Amino acid sequence: MEKTQLELEQVAHTLKLLGDKTRLTILGLVKDGECCVCEFVEVLQMSQPSVSQHLRKLRDAGFVKERKSGQWVFYSLNAGHEAFDLIQEVLQQIPDQKEKLSALEKAGLRIQCDS
Amino acid sequence: MEKTQLELEQVAHTLKLLGDKTRLTILGLVKDGECCVCEFVEVLQMSQPSVSQHLRKLRDAGFVKERKSGQWVFYSLNAGHEAFDLIQEVLQQIPDQKEKLSALEKAGLRIQCDS
DNA sequence: CCATTATATAAGTACATGCTTATATACGCA
DNA sequence: TGCGTATATAAGCATGTACTTATATAATGG
Numbered sequence: 001m002e003k004t005q006l007e008l009e010q011v012a013h014t015l016k017l018l019g020d021k022t023r024l025t026i027l028g029l030v031k032d033g034e035c036c037v038c039e040f041v042e043v044l045q046m047s048q049p050s051v052s053q054h055l056r057k058l059r060d061a062g063f064v065k066e067r068k069s070g071q072w073v074f075y076s077l078n079a080g081h082e083a084f085d086l087i088q089e090v091l092q093q094i095p096d097q098k099e100k101l102s103a104l105e106k107a108g109l110r111i112q113c114d115s
Numbered sequence: 116m117e118k119t120q121l122e123l124e125q126v127a128h129t130l131k132l133l134g135d136k137t138r139l140t141i142l143g144l145v146k147d148g149e150c151c152v153c154e155f156v157e158v159l160q161m162s163q164p165s166v167s168q169h170l171r172k173l174r175d176a177g178f179v180k181e182r183k184s185g186q187w188v189f190y191s192l193n194a195g196h197e198a199f200d201l202i203q204e205v206l207q208q209i210p211d212q213k214e215k216l217s218a219l220e221k222a223g224l225r226i227q228c229d230s
Numbered sequence: 231c232c233a234t235t236a237t238a239t240a241a242g243t244a245c246a247t248g249c250t251t252a253t254a255t256a257c258g259c260a
Numbered sequence: 261t262g263c264g265t266a267t268a269t270a271a272g273c274a275t276g277t278a279c280t281t282a283t284a285t286a287a288t289g290g
Contacts, residue, residue: 008143008209012136015205019131020248021124028123037267050249052268071257071266089204090130094123135278152237165279167238186236186287232290239284247276254269260262 006083014083017061018090022046022054027077027087028097030064034076035101043100063087121198129198132176133205137161137169142192142202143212145179149191150216158215178202 006014018024022044029035029043040051055075058064065078078084121129133139137159144150144158155166170190173179180193193199 005210006208008139008212009136011205011209012134012139014134015130015139016134019127019129019134021127022248024123024127024130047250048267049251049269053248056268068257068267073267086205086208089208090126090201093121093201093204094126095120097123137278162280163237164239164281168278171238183237183287188237233288234290235286235288237285237287240282241280242282243278243280245277245279248274250271250273252270252272255267257264257266259264 004082006086010083011086014061014063014086017057017063018087020054022051023058024090024094025097025100026051026054026058026075027063027091028094029101030076031091032098034067034074036072036074038072039101040075042104043097119197121201125198126201129176129178129201132172132178133202135169137166138173139205139209140212140215141166141169141173141190142178142206143209144216145191146206147213149182149189151187151189153187154216155190157219158212 018027025044026035026040029040037048037051037055040055041048044051055064059066059075062078062081063083064075067074067076077087081087133142140159141150141155144155152163152166152170155170156163159166170179174181174190177193177196178198179190182189182191192202196202
């Protein structure tokens with residue numbers, strides 16, 4: 001698996017999308033597995049539409065893919081993306097985000113969706 | 116030299132600054148050595164004030180340092196920055212920018228400043 | 231000193247971004 | 261079919277961003 005060089009503009013576009021606290025947290029959350037939208041809302045403590053709009057940007061860019069199951073939508077990293085390596089390099093640099101989920105769970109604030 | 120984990124907010128802030136074509140090119144140019152402002156202007160084909168404003172952002176963030184010599188100002192990567200490793204990882208992903216400088220020189224459009 | 235050159239800053243403006251509230255869509259279930 | 265829940269979209273607004281033009285600062289050389 002060779003790394004193919006990305007165009008400068010593509011790297012800039014990628015970093016621009018990653019350069020946001022909310023989106024970076026979302027990607028950190030799905031780094032090791034898919035997450036449901038309601039989990040993002042819970043962890044991020046943000047309004048559902050706001051989260052949804054960030055997810056759209058990540059989805060439009062192809063950084064994440066969605067899987068619909070019942071009334072829930074699960075998001076995960078898209079390993080097939082051209083900039084996947086770059087994204088992973090970046091995610092390696094941030095503190096673990098999954099802890100936030102387990103912390104919430106421990107605090108009794110259980111996530112509603114049964115993922 | 117261990118890599119110390121960066122705060123998520125710091126990574127986001129860093130990527131936001133890197134997520135711009137002009138600034139990414141500037142950093143690509145100084146990756147292996149200092150460059151003079153007039154070189155950036157020449158390569159980027161942008162107005163001098165615009166370039167200067169991008170340089171200020173990079174300088175304010177501490178990504179680059181400046182060295183004044185006569186009437187010229189030379190910029191270089193600041194290897195002491197907390198996010199230096201992240202920045203280098205990113206710069207590794209973009210095409211070589213120095214070629215643009217040598218290309219200009221070959222084309223006879225010599226840079227004025229004698230660096 | 232004065233003119234020239236290199237660079238920085240300031241002010242104005244067009245456009246992008248990220249929220250908000252309101253509403254639409256879509257699914258599951260009684 | 262109709263209600264509740266999960267998610268997406270739309271519209272509006274405040275703020276941020278990246279240019280522009282004009283001007284300030286600083287160094288150099290006559």
